[in-house]
Amino acid sequence: MASFFVTVASLSGMLAVAFGAFGAHALRGRLDDYALDVFSTAVQYHFYHSLALLAVGIIALQYPHTALLKSSGWLFLVGIVIFSGSLYLLSLTGLRWLGAVTPLGGLAFIGGWGCLAATGWKLLG
Numbered sequence: 001m002a003s004f005f006v007t008v009a010s011l012s013g014m015l016a017v018a019f020g021a022f023g024a025h026a027l028r029g030r031l032d033d034y035a036l037d038v039f040s041t042a043v044q045y046h047f048y049h050s051l052a053l054l055a056v057g058i059i060a061l062q063y064p065h066t067a068l069l070k071s072s073g074w075l076f077l078v079g080i081v082i083f084s085g086s087l088y089l090l091s092l093t094g095l096r097w098l099g100a101v102t103p104l105g106g107l108a109f110i111g112g113w114g115c116l117a118a119t120g121w122k123l124l125g
Contacts (some may be wrong), residue, residue: 005057013050035091042087068121
């Protein structure tokens with residue numbers, strides 16, 4: 001579990017940096033301010049939760065068989081795909097219905113942080 005989440009976190013962080021650079025350089029002048037702001041929000045949450053995934057992987061080195069920790073990692077990953085993914089697509093395509101999907105990713109992020117908190121309480125409390 002640790003190697004999976006460290007690897008996925010690293011690849012996700014790499015993509016967040018690449019998408020951030022793409023947004024800052026290739027999309028300037030091509031998207032309006034609203035779409036650029038949406039894209040920027042996607043990059044921010046993508047990067048924050050790549051770091052959260054990395055924390056899950058590092059904690060899993062010490063506690064590899066913790067179900068809540070594994071759930072936390074998967075929820076962070078699902079959140080990145082749904083929350084950031086829907087915002088990336090919304091900003092690039094203008095399809096407004098994607099905004100209705102975004103909160104599901106936000107719920108996954110909240111669940112991931114909750115599972116991580118419960119893991120900390122259980123293991124360290």
